[in-house]
Amino acid sequence: MIQIIGLESMPLIKKGDDIGALILDAAQRQGTKLEEGDIVVVTQKIVSKSEGRVLELSRIVPSPFAVRIAKRTGRDPRHVEVILRESKRIVKMQAQHLIVETRHGFVCANGGVDKSNVEGEDCVSILPSDPDESANRIRTTIRRLSGIDVAVIISDTFGRPWRMGHVNVAIGVSGMKPIIDYRGQRDMFNYVLTVTVMAVADEIASAAELVMNKSDGVPVAIVKGYPYRKGEGKGIELVRPAEIDLFR
Amino acid sequence: MIQIIGLESMPLIKKGDDIGALILDAAQRQGTKLEEGDIVVVTQKIVSKSEGRVLELSRIVPSPFAVRIAKRTGRDPRHVEVILRESKRIVKMQAQHLIVETRHGFVCANGGVDKSNVEGEDCVSILPSDPDESANRIRTTIRRLSGIDVAVIISDTFGRPWRMGHVNVAIGVSGMKPIIDYRGQRDMFNYVLTVTVMAVADEIASAAELVMNKSDGVPVAIVKGYPYRKGEGKGIELVRPAEIDLFR
Numbered sequence: 396m397i398q399i400i401g402l403e404s405m406p407l408i409k410k411g412d413d414i415g416a417l418i419l420d421a422a423q424r425q426g427t428k429l430e431e432g433d434i435v436v437v438t439q440k441i442v443s444k445s446e447g448r449v450l451e452l453s454r455i456v457p458s459p460f461a462v463r464i465a466k467r468t469g470r471d472p473r474h475v476e477v478i479l480r481e482s483k484r485i486v487k488m489q490a491q492h493l494i495v496e497t498r499h500g501f502v503c504a505n506g507g508v509d510k511s512n513v514e515g516e517d518c519v520s521i522l523p524s525d526p527d528e529s530a531n532r533i534r535t536t537i538r539r540l541s542g543i544d545v546a547v548i549i550s551d552t553f554g555r556p557w558r559m560g561h562v563n564v565a566i567g568v569s570g571m572k573p574i575i576d577y578r579g580q581r582d583m584f585n586y587v588l589t590v591t592v593m594a595v596a597d598e599i600a601s602a603a604e605l606v607m608n609k610s611d612g613v614p615v616a617i618v619k620g621y622p623y624r625k626g627e628g629k630g631i632e633l634v635r636p637a638e639i640d641l642f643r
Numbered sequence: 644m645i646q647i648i649g650l651e652s653m654p655l656i657k658k659g660d661d662i663g664a665l666i667l668d669a670a671q672r673q674g675t676k677l678e679e680g681d682i683v684v685v686t687q688k689i690v691s692k693s694e695g696r697v698l699e700l701s702r703i704v705p706s707p708f709a710v711r712i713a714k715r716t717g718r719d720p721r722h723v724e725v726i727l728r729e730s731k732r733i734v735k736m737q738a739q740h741l742i743v744e745t746r747h748g749f750v751c752a753n754g755g756v757d758k759s760n761v762e763g764e765d766c767v768s769i770l771p772s773d774p775d776e777s778a779n780r781i782r783t784t785i786r787r788l789s790g791i792d793v794a795v796i797i798s799d800t801f802g803r804p805w806r807m808g809h810v811n812v813a814i815g816v817s818g819m820k821p822i823i824d825y826r827g828q829r830d831m832f833n834y835v836l837t838v839t840v841m842a843v844a845d846e847i848a849s850a851a852e853l854v855m856n857k858s859d860g861v862p863v864a865i866v867k868g869y870p871y872r873k874g875e876g877k878g879i880e881l882v883r884p885a886e887i888d889l890f891r
Contacts, residue, residue: 397647397853407831487889494889502805511839512830552839556804556890557750559883560822560842562849564806574808582760583655583860591759591800594808595853601810602850605645605843605869612831621853635807641735641742642804642890 397620400427401606401613410447415536418615427617429543434618436603439551440512441614442529443520450477452517481506481521486643500634503553526567527629534569546570546623550600556642563604565596567630571623574632594633645868648675649854649861658695663784666863677791682866684851687799688760689862690777691768698725700765729754729769734891748882751801774815775877782817794818794871798848804890811852813844813878820872821881842881
């Protein structure tokens with residue numbers, strides 16, 4: 396059995412806060428015991444805030460290109476400028492949509508630049524500079540303070556081609572393999588599985604979202620009972636390399 | 644807290660089997676109590692088998708087009724023929740990949756035609772003809788036999804553009820809204836959320852996959868504790884209409 400428990404009493408996060416320590420406090424307050432082998436899923440938003448990855452739009456001077464895109468899409472040119480600064484390639488620019496490759500290599504709308512759940516009229520959050528390193532830092536803190544080795548996933552909310560709605564995916568990982576490769580294993584009827592590679596870290600991020608809700612202030616979930624494969628995975632392993640991506 | 648419990652003792656499913664009744668039996672055997680508000684996630688594979696959606700390739704005569712595609716991609720032409728019969732449009736045909744719109748409207752590789760976990764050297768499974776109706780049938784049976792109203796999701800394993808690996812998604816739904824629309828709601832800082840529409844049925848399908856494992860014979864999971872919105876959703880609501888899909 397897998398259990399997914401939301402941490403209900405995380406405080407509002409500000410720059411410099413130690414997320415790992417705050418997770419241990421919040422877990423203790425609600426009587427959730429962290430155990431070896433748990434997975435701690437943390438939304439990107441609070442990680443970005445703790446790392447000071449919040450920008451005031453009033454300080455951003457948009458480039459002429461950002462101004463032109465903003466005009467066509469009815470957006471704030473300074474917001475578009477931040478998206479462009481976070482991007483290394485534009486994958487698709489159509490109607491109001493701006494799908495980019497972020498500096499890390501993630502493919503997503505608006506480069507992970509987001510207005511929601513950020514204090515300040517004029518502020519947007521951007522992705523952590525290295526989400527794996529963010530995950531690793533939280534994991535190390537938890538291990539140092541509690542002696543318990545967990546895996547950590549930093550999650551974000553992405554749209555998808557073909558399908559409606561957003562789902563949470565993993566952008567940073569520490570302590571687990573994000574992908575399980577069943578190729579070469581046999582199925583129930585001894586047929587060799589040829590194509591099944593499961594993105595389990597994304598599935599765990601999606602599962603965790605079910606206790607988070609978008610507007611509810613539950614930015615951390617503890618997943619218990621999933622026998623993940625330990626190891627030093629990276630979030631970028633979950634990104635399809637451009638040369639084998641038919642839709643980029 | 645959400646709990647996800649795999650049903651470990653489902654029998655091998657054959658044509659005509661009553662999945663709803665077998666789920667109740669298996670749950671009882673392992674002491675899992677079904678309750679009002681649970682979500683029962685069932686893999687497409689056993690639903691297809693129970694509905695006789697298994698084809699012997701030896702009976703399939705491939706069309707010239709199927710033969711040509713098969714030659715270029717190194718596949719069995721009869722298998723390709725089945726894929727084409729299940730498709731209403733080819734979205735992308737490149738290297739060994741064949742991404743299609745199924746007759747239902749789902750966009751996926753190989754039209755949901757699959758060789759794994761099917762008895763018989765020469766057999767493939769195809770998707771249920773109406774996965775919502777399949778979900779509804781299972782739900783109705785469970786309600787009739789136990790008096791308990793659950794939601795039911797039929798799940799399948801899909802690849803995604805941009806990201807590596809497969810995840811489970813919902814192709815059929817009964818008794819719940821598959822999408823939650825947060826647009827117009829306010830976030831923690833009173834900012835109106837403008838874009839967040841969550842595909843919760845897909846997230847639930849992904850969560851359930853974590854207790855299923857590809858080759859393990861756990862084709863059903865019970866999800867407890869998720870406060871889904873009741874209603875008559877449909878699996879096709881999770882498919883982005885072609886006219887607003889930038890990647891089709």
